[in-house]
Amino acid sequence: MSNMSLTGKKRDYDTQRQLLGIIFIIPSVIFLLVFVVYPVCYNIILSFTDARLMKSDFSFIAFDNYKKLFQNIRFLKYVKNTLIWTVFSVVGQLALGLAIALLINKRANVTGLRSFLLVPYVVPAVALALVTKWVTNGDYGIVSWWLNWIGLLEYRQSPLAVPGSAMAVLIIVNIWRSYPFPMLIYWATLKGISHEIYDAASVDGCSAFQMFWHITLPHLKSTTTVLAILRIVWTATYFDLIWLITGGGPAGSTTHLPIMIYQTSFGTFQTGYASSISVILGLSLFVCIVFYVRKTISNDR
């Protein structure tokens, strides 16, 4: 009897705990349903329609938007731009973030310096865009003048008016703005590497480079993978900076898929077509996310 009563109480207790847990997650679930699941599903549905901002009704057109997209001669160019923008930005952010993390990891008292190094991360994109346009102005920009002086740019030319250099400027600015996040993560990881390993290596006569190559880098492998995946997703969908600095120009040389989506949506008002582009972009990034989740699970194990 007593055992049964205890079992019953335990069951009640478990049910209560489950209910409490469910109540706690309800706000998050609602948030996800309203702000993630619904928009994503609606976007996928729209991609199979001729929806336009100019009219409230729309009809199902199967894969027409996708056919149109893959027949668009400029789509491949924008995909290429997206790849260049993403790959170079991410590699640059990680490299700079790691370099600075290694630097501050060597110093004992770096609180002030660390805070200072975080400044780029909090600079508003609009301010950064204005300054970038100012310093690269063909008439009075200091960067343009300097590039002209060393012979890399024509007289009174702006690097933003030349296809290759416009993308390079954007990538450099993006690296500068985004390196603090990898820097912090790398720095936290570096703090977790035991000094004893370095001491042992030092006793064995390893050089600084050998210690970096054989001890530091292997310890940073998982962090780098996770960081790379996160940054790829964030960078590939980052819109503000490019739109504000070049608007996708010159000649579409900095137009990446998010700008194409924006232009299709709010330029030609073709919501359905724009949705199909975002589905393609989303699917590509989904592969990254799956990889990230699998990596996280394997790390946990």
Place this chain on the structure above:
Amino acid sequence: MKKMVVFLLLIVVGSMLFAGGGQEEFAQEEDDNKIVIWTNLTADAQAVVLRKQFAEVAEEMGVDFEMVTISFGDMYTKLATAVEAGNVPDIMHTNFSGAAYLYSQDMLAPMDDVIDDLGRDDFIASYLHVLNADGKTWGLPDWALHTSVWYRKDLFKKYGIDIPTNWDEFKAAAEKLMIDNDGDGKTDIYGFPVPLNATHVAAQTFYEFLYSAGVTTVDPKTGEYTFGSQKEKAREVLDYMMELYHDVSPKSSIEWSWSEYRNALVEGTVAMTLDMGAVILMSQTNNPEMLENLGCFDLPGPDGNKAASFGSGYAFVGSNSGDAEQIALKKEFLTRLYTKERAAERALSRPMFAFPSLYSAVDTYRQDPKVALFGEQIDTITDAFENNNWYWYGMENGLSQLSAQIESTTFFGETLQSVALGMENSEDAIEYIDQMLQEQISLLD
């Protein structure tokens, strides 16, 4: 248990949705006596005058108002989302394309009764024509702007250059004005910039040349699509523009927008530029010494006969939402804004850029010290408004959504920049523009 959770979630989500609807209704009831006005004028001087006049009129009528400024670049994004949400402002002060967009969405109330009350004859007829569709006038024109070539009178005099009368003379003048002041082999003053920023500016530059040569998007009389049948002429126009870009324009002008080319003239690094007269306010603000050196003339036609010019303007439009009483309230508000003093004051907030829509206000405008230096230029421009053809892209036949489609996209800019950079030839570029224009038209259908 799972069923219970799903049920709970449905109730919560449902109640949130209904709660939202209830709030909206409440807000609507509460705001009946308040007029919401959007303007996409973000030039400080104009916004200040508008706010002042709205406040005066609101006080006269005993109503509240809320003025929302929307940057020009965000205009279509905001309008599209407002239309989608059924939440357009009561009154909007916007350019002709914005008016066309709202008209196409069936969001506007016709304004013929207001215009008749104010005196139809006092409105410059060509301003009214632009806002016409289906036999009605869908807005009150506020002011219009006209594209001219603004130039340095002092340099023309110094180098013995006459006002060009055809495209050959124009290019020759620009070449003569490639000036190396200090003899270091580098050009200090360029003859004529060809600004090609993909957002708005490239299309505007191109259309001024197209119109001068007689190429239009649609037939001004019938509204039929005509660009496709004028591709050869359009290609010649593009080739000429590219010659100017390569020979007499700073290379960075490929990315120049309004502020860059205006600043270049005001600061003395170019000798001429296409502009709508905004260089005057910029000069008054940044370099007053330059003011007396500035003059304007119409870009000539290729062989001397200019077919038309590129121009636009701003209008007040009122939404058709609400009952008869609310619509009457909006119309009364607008009527009170159209005294000759107020109309002139609004135009004078950007002197020589904005020209008032009322004849009676033009007289007041002329007498203002801000434009006293430019009597001759005012004559040229007002004459063009009254007696010549002037169009806004896609609206050659009156109010058309096509203008919003052209204005909000960047395909003109991207294509023209590609030609300037040698990445595409002019023939392919014109083919692509034709294809894109036809696609835009088919989307409207």
